[in-house]
Amino acid sequence: MQKRLVLDEGQIEIILRRFCHQLIENHDDFDNTVLLGLQPRGPILLDKIVKLLEEISGVKVPSGYLDATFHRDDFRRRDFPLKANETKINFLVEGKKVILVDDVLYKGRSVRAAMDAMIAFGRPQKVELMVLVDRKLTRDYPIMPDYYGVRVHTLESQYVIVEWAAQGNEKDAIWITEKVNP
Numbered sequence: 001m002q003k004r005l006v007l008d009e010g011q012i013e014i015i016l017r018r019f020c021h022q023l024i025e026n027h028d029d030f031d032n033t034v035l036l037g038l039q040p041r042g043p044i045l046l047d048k049i050v051k052l053l054e055e056i057s058g059v060k061v062p063s064g065y066l067d068a069t070f071h072r073d074d075f076r077r078r079d080f081p082l083k084a085n086e087t088k089i090n091f092l093v094e095g096k097k098v099i100l101v102d103d104v105l106y107k108g109r110s111v112r113a114a115m116d117a118m119i120a121f122g123r124p125q126k127v128e129l130m131v132l133v134d135r136k137l138t139r140d141y142p143i144m145p146d147y148y149g150v151r152v153h154t155l156e157s158q159y160v161i162v163e164w165a166a167q168g169n170e171k172d173a174i175w176i177t178e179k180v181n182p
């Protein structure tokens with residue numbers, strides 16, 4: 001399978017540090033801010049950001065994991081069983097500034113579903129979106145990230161792969177590959 005490297009480990013580390021400084025700039029002491037990682041792949045990125053933010057600012061920002069499987073707009077149309085992941089949120093979202101965190105922004109459908117799922121935890125004051133990779137010109141919904149690591153031009157026939165060392169890969173890396181059956 002042909003793969004093109006988009007970001008290596010060092011470049012990802014620089015982006016994560018940039019994210020933290022952007023968050024500190026916009027959210028000051030984080031007294032009313034929470035972070036939510038979108039299942040299944042956002043939590044890995046989220047955990048890295050929470051850890052790095054604590055190292056840089058000394059603040060441990062409340063965070064949780066949000067699963068939106070049953071809020072997807074294709075939920076009833078799928079002819080194979082969907083496997084839901086864990087939603088783990090130990091706080092109310094009511095009145096909070098929420099930062100949704102995910103690895104890849106593609107059609108915008110997962111983020112729409114996530115906002116739907118999030119409302120069960122209260123009415124947020126504000127919602128922002130942070131993604132590592134923004135796939136340009138592929139959106140089906142009018143959703144744009146407030147923070148993105150890299151913006152890439154991709155074709156429908158391509159797929160962005162995010163590999164984390166924490167998941168058994170050799171190193172953190174982001175690749176573009178051709179889908180096997182586009």
Ligand SMILES: O=c1cc[nH]c(=O)[nH]1
Nearest residue numbers: 104106158159160161
């Ligand atoms: O290319 C894509 C699209 C959605 N999710 C991914 O991980 N990669």
